[in-house]
Amino acid sequence: MTTMTIAKAINEGLRATLSNNPKSLLMGEDIGPLGGVYRVTDGLIAEFGADRVVDTPLAESGIVGTAIGLALRGYLPICEIQFDGFVFPGFNQITTQLAKMHSRSSGNLTVPVVIRIPYGGGIGSIEHHSESPEALFAHTAGLRIITPSNPHDAYWMIQQAVDCQDPVIVFEPKRRYWLKGEVDTEAAGLAENPFKAHVVREGTDATVVVYGPLVPVALAAANAAAEDGRSVEVIDLRSISPIDFDTIEASVKKTGRLIVAHEAPTFGGIGGEIAARISERAFHSLEAPVIRVGGFHMPYPVAKVEEDYLPDIDRILEALDRTFAY
Amino acid sequence: MGATHLPSTEFDGTGLDDQLEAEAEAALGEPAAEMVQLLGPDGTLGTDSVFSKYAERLDAEKLRGFYADMAAIRRFDQEATALQRQGQLALWVPLTGQEAAQIGSGRASQPQDYIFPTYREHGVALTRNVDLAELLRQFRGISNGGWNPKDTNFHLYTLVLAAQTPHAVGYAMGIQRDQRLAEANGLAESGTAEPKAAVMVYFGDGASSEGDVHESMVFASSYNAPVVFFCQNNHWAISVPTAVQTRIPLSNRAKGYGFPGIRVDGNDVIAVHAVTEWALEHARQGNGPVLIEAFTYRVGAHTTADDPTKYRESSEEALWRAKDPLDRLEKYLRSEGMADDAFFEQVAADGNELAAYIRKSTYESDTPDIRTAFANTYVEAHPLVAEELAWFEEYSAGFVGEDTAEGAGN
Numbered sequence: 001m002t003t004m005t006i007a008k009a010i011n012e013g014l015r016a017t018l019s020n021n022p023k024s025l026l027m028g029e030d031i032g033p034l035g036g037v038y039r040v041t042d043g044l045i046a047e048f049g050a051d052r053v054v055d056t057p058l059a060e061s062g063i064v065g066t067a068i069g070l071a072l073r074g075y076l077p078i079c080e081i082q083f084d085g086f087v088f089p090g091f092n093q094i095t096t097q098l099a100k101m102h103s104r105s106s107g108n109l110t111v112p113v114v115i116r117i118p119y120g121g122g123i124g125s126i127e128h129h130s131e132s133p134e135a136l137f138a139h140t141a142g143l144r145i146i147t148p149s150n151p152h153d154a155y156w157m158i159q160q161a162v163d164c165q166d167p168v169i170v171f172e173p174k175r176r177y178w179l180k181g182e183v184d185t186e187a188a189g190l191a192e193n194p195f196k197a198h199v200v201r202e203g204t205d206a207t208v209v210v211y212g213p214l215v216p217v218a219l220a221a222a223n224a225a226a227e228d229g230r231s232v233e234v235i236d237l238r239s240i241s242p243i244d245f246d247t248i249e250a251s252v253k254k255t256g257r258l259i260v261a262h263e264a265p266t267f268g269g270i271g272g273e274i275a276a277r278i279s280e281r282a283f284h285s286l287e288a289p290v291i292r293v294g295g296f297h298m299p300y301p302v303a304k305v306e307e308d309y310l311p312d313i314d315r316i317l318e319a320l321d322r323t324f325a326y
Numbered sequence: 327m328g329a330t331h332l333p334s335t336e337f338d339g340t341g342l343d344d345q346l347e348a349e350a351e352a353a354l355g356e357p358a359a360e361m362v363q364l365l366g367p368d369g370t371l372g373t374d375s376v377f378s379k380y381a382e383r384l385d386a387e388k389l390r391g392f393y394a395d396m397a398a399i400r401r402f403d404q405e406a407t408a409l410q411r412q413g414q415l416a417l418w419v420p421l422t423g424q425e426a427a428q429i430g431s432g433r434a435s436q437p438q439d440y441i442f443p444t445y446r447e448h449g450v451a452l453t454r455n456v457d458l459a460e461l462l463r464q465f466r467g468i469s470n471g472g473w474n475p476k477d478t479n480f481h482l483y484t485l486v487l488a489a490q491t492p493h494a495v496g497y498a499m500g501i502q503r504d505q506r507l508a509e510a511n512g513l514a515e516s517g518t519a520e521p522k523a524a525v526m527v528y529f530g531d532g533a534s535s536e537g538d539v540h541e542s543m544v545f546a547s548s549y550n551a552p553v554v555f556f557c558q559n560n561h562w563a564i565s566v567p568t569a570v571q572t573r574i575p576l577s578n579r580a581k582g583y584g585f586p587g588i589r590v591d592g593n594d595v596i597a598v599h600a601v602t603e604w605a606l607e608h609a610r611q612g613n614g615p616v617l618i619e620a621f622t623y624r625v626g627a628h629t630t631a632d633d634p635t636k637y638r639e640s641s642e643e644a645l646w647r648a649k650d651p652l653d654r655l656e657k658y659l660r661s662e663g664m665a666d667d668a669f670f671e672q673v674a675a676d677g678n679e680l681a682a683y684i685r686k687s688t689y690e691s692d693t694p695d696i697r698t699a700f701a702n703t704y705v706e707a708h709p710l711v712a713e714e715l716a717w718f719e720e721y722s723a724g725f726v727g728e729d730t731a732e733g734a735g736n
Contacts, residue, residue, distance in 0.1 A: 051503065051506075056545070056548075057541070057544045057545060057548055059541040059544060059545070061492065061537060061538055061541050062492050062495075062538075062541030062542065062544065062545050064492075065489065065491070065492020065493055065495075065496065065538060065541065065542070066492045066493070066495050066496030066499060066542075066545050067496060068492070068493045068496055069492065069493040069494060069495060069496020069497035069498070069499065069500065070496040070497070070499055070500045071496075072481075072493065072496070072497055072500075073496070073497045073499075073500025073501065073504070074500065075500050075503070077496075089537075092486065092489065092538075093489065093492065093538075096486045096489060097484075097486065097489050097493070100470075102702060102703075102704070102705055103470070103699065103702045103703050104470035104471055104482060105470075105471050105474070105475065105482055105702075106469060106470075106471055106474075106698065106702060107698075107701065107702040107705075108471075108474040108475065108476060109475065109476075109482075110705050112705075141703050141711075142703055142704065144704075144708075164705075164706060165705035165706055166704050166705050166706055195709075241710075242708055242709050242710045243710070244709070245709075246709075
C-alpha cells in the first residue's frame with residue numbers, strides 16, 4: 001500500500017500503462033514538459049519521450065479525431081481534455097464518430113480511445129472551468145463513462161479504461177485531485193470491474209447514491225445523519241455508463257429510501273435516470289419518492305456563488321429530512 | 327507546380343458581393359492558368375515539366391483500364407439513381423462528372439495505403455475492390471457501412487462532413503509510428519518491413535469550410551504525417567457555390583499550413599493520376615502531407631433529394647459536360663489507336679452486366695435483424711444493452727404466430 005493523491009495515482013496509472021503497452025500514448029494540450037495544467041502527466045514525457053506523450057495543437061476535435069485514426073491503426077490513445085467546458089469542440093468527434101464506429105462498421109472496427117476530462121466545480125475558477133457535462137455523454141450509446149472518487153480507483157480505473165475495447169471517458173473530479181488515500185499498486189487490479197458501483201458506507205434507513213467529487217460530501221452527510229440516529233448507506237456509483245442498477249436496487253430494497261446527488265444540473269441528469277429505473281425496479285420497496293439533489297438549471301455560476309450552487313452536506317441532509325418526512 | 331496566384335490580402339470590405347460574384351464566375355469559366363492538365367477536353371495530351379514523367383508510366387492497357395473504370399462507375403451511378411427512383415434505395419449520391427478525379431486518384435494508391443472517403447467516392451471504392459453491391463447497403467438502409475474496411479483499406483463512408491479528415495491524419499500518424507518502429511527494429515534494413523504506406527482522405531469544397539479540415543491540416547503539418555488531402559472541388563455544396571466557401575483556390579490553403587497544394591484538372595484522369603502518384607510517393611517517403619484540389623464538377627444533383635434547377639443555370643452544366651472526363655479519354659484512346667469500337671462496345675456490355683448484378687443484389691439483399699445493432703453497440707458486455715435486449719426478446723415473443731392469425735394487423 002502506498003499513500004498518494006488522486007492526481008498522483010492517475011499519473012502512476014498512466015506510467016504503468018505506458019510501460020506495459022507500447023501501443024499506448026498520451027495526447028493533449030500542455031501534457032508534455034508542463035505535465036498538464038493539473039500536473040497529472042508530470043514527468044511522463046521525460047520518461048517516455050515526445051512520441052508517447054504528445055503535446056498536441058490546441059484543437060479538441062483534432063485531438064479526439066486523430067486519436068480515432070490512431071486507434072483504427074491499432075494504437076491506444078489516451079486523450080486529455082484540459083477542462084470540462086472545453087470538451088465541446090470535440091463533442092462532435094466523440095458522439096458522432098468515436099461512439100458509433102464499432103456499431104456502424106457492423107462490429108468490424110474498434111476504437112479503444114480513452115478521454116480524460118477534469119470535471120466539476122469547487123475550485124473557484126472562471127467560466128467554462130467547472131462544468132459537469134457527464135449526462136450529455138451518458139446519453140450517447142457506444143461510450144462508457146467512469147469517474148473515480150479515490151486514489152486506488154483512480155490508479156486502476158485509468159489502466160482498465162485503456163484495456164477496455166470500447167471508448168471510455170474518464171471524468172476526473174478535479175477538486176479531489178489532491179485527495180490522499182491508499183493505493184495497492186501490487187494488487188492484480190480492482191477487486192471488481194470499474195463499471196461496478198461500491199457501497200462505501202453501509203446503512204439501513206436510506207441510500208444516497210453519488211459519484212466522483214460528491215463521495216466525500218455524502219459520507220460526511222451520512223456521518224452527520226448518524227448523530228440524529230439515521231443509518232445512511234452511501235453508494236459510490238463509479239460508472240456513469242453503464243450504471244450498476246443492481247447494486248442500487250439491492251440497497252433500496254434494504255433501506256426503502258433513495259437520494260441521488262450530483263453536481264450536474266438536476267434536470268435531465270443522471271439522477272433522473274436512476275430515479276426512474278429504481279422506481280420501476282423497486283417501486284414497492286420505496287417508502288418515499290426518489291429525491292434528486294443537484295445543480296440548478298443555469299449555466300455554471302460565477303465562482304463567488306458556487307457554494308450556493310454545489311450540493312453540500314446540508315443539501316443532502318435536507319433531502320434526507322424530506323425523504324424521512326414521508 | 328500548379329499553384330495559382332494568391333489574391334491581395336488587402337481588403338476594405340467594399341464591393342465584396344461583386345467581387346465574390348466575379349470570382350464565382352471566373353471559377354466556373356476558365357480554370358486557373360497554373361492548374362495541372364495533361365489531357366485536354368479535345369483529347370490532346372499536353373506536357374508538364376513535373377508530371378509528364380508520371381503520365382509516361384501509363385501504357386495503353388492502363389489507360390483502357392481507366393476508361394473502363396470510369397464507364398463502369400458511371401453506369402453504376404445511373405443504375406443506383408434508377409434504384410432510388412424505384413424506391414429501392416432511400417437516397418443516392420450521384421458522382422457523374424467526377425469519374426476522373428476518383429478513378430485517377432484511386433488507381434494511384436497502393437494496396438497498403440489506407441483511404442478515408444466521404445460519401446460520394448463510389449469510383450474510389452471501385453478501385454479498392456469494394457463490392458459495389460455492398461456499397462449500396464448503406465443507401466438501402468440495411469447497414470451503416472456495408473463492407474469491412476480491413477479487407478480493402480477503404481474506410482466506411484462518413485456522413486458528418488469532414489469528420490473523417492482527422493481520422494485520416496491519426497491513421498497516418500499510426501503508419502508513421504509503425505514505420506519508425508520497424509526502422510528501430512532493423513526491419514527496414516533486412517527488407518522484412520511492410521511496404522511504406524500513406525493515407526488519402528477525400529472531402530469536398532463544401533467540407534473544406536468545416537473546422538475539422540483545418541484542425542486536420544494543422545495536425546498533419548505539425549507531425550509531418552503521410553497523408554494526402556484530396557479535395558474534389560465539384561463547385562456546389564448542395565446549393566451553395568464554392569465562392570461562398572473560399573475566396574482563393576482551395577489548393578492555395580496548403581501554403582498556410584506549410585505543405586504543397588496542387589490544383590489539378592479533375593476531369594483529366596491522366597493528370598489526376600500523375601499528381602496523386604506524386605503526392606502519395608511524397609507522403610510515403612516521409613516528406614509530409616499534400617493537398618490536391620481536383621477541379622471538377624458535379625453534373626447531377628447533390629443527392630436524389632436535391633433539385634439543382636433551383637440554384638444553377640443549365641448552361642453551366644452544359645459548359646462542364648463539354649469537359650467530360652470519359653469523352654476526352656475516349657478521343658485520346660481512339661486518336662492514338664489504343665482502343666477501337668470493339669473495346670467501347672465491350673465496356674458498354676460490361677456496364678450493363680454490372681448494372682444487372684447491382685439490381686439483382688439489391689432486390690435480394692436481406693433486411694437486417696435489429697439484434698445485430700444490440701450486438702454491435704459495444705465491444706464488451708454491457709448490462710443496459712443486455713437488459714433492453716432481454717426485454718425486446720420477451721416483447722417480440724408475444725407476437726409469435728400473430729401475423730398468421732385471422733385479422734392480424736387490423
